[in-house]
Amino acid sequence: MNAAGTICKENQRLPREFFLQSTLHVAQGLLGQKLVFNNQQAIITETEAYIGRDDAACHAAKGRTKRNQSMFKEGGHAYVYLIYGMYYCLNFVTEEEGFPAAVLIRGVELLPENKNHHVMLNGPGKLTRFLGINKEQDGIDIITSDRFFVSSTGVSPVYKTTPRIGISKAKELLWRFVVEGY
């Protein structure tokens, strides 16, 4: 039984209450779970947490903007934004409505059913580009969408905890979680 399994049975969509938990708990619990988007399936292998206004690296640290407004939604929505003018980053919003927090999906492994065996998509911009995720998915409710959601696999992967990558502020926080063995 893993972190997701404590709240959801195997092979079922993760429910709202999973995403309403603390962001660090959700970030760790998403590891090993299955991301489903437009009939593509991939196992989540790397995540990072961005939590509230006290987190200087969080997009919402200085309040609500047009770009980050999805972060303020209730847990269980997608937050997708454009970075460096050419890559999209996928996040899943966590915690209660009005509290800006989310988990960045930094890496996934495609399942064999995709005909692309053993494809590792390591990097937040790479996985969205491959899966075809863009601004159109920003704000989608992944609890009710039939094309975009996360399922529990029942797998409890071993992972390590490290500082977040690619940021210049709040580098000391150990809010990156990576499945071992990749």
Next chain:
DNA sequence: GAATAGATCCGC
């Protein structure tokens, strides 16, 4: 308005 930094990736 201009300059610059940014949760990135790729090619040299």
Next chain:
DNA sequence: CGGATCTATTCA
């Protein structure tokens, strides 16, 4: 290490 190339913030 620099280029691609858009958004948001900071500065003049």
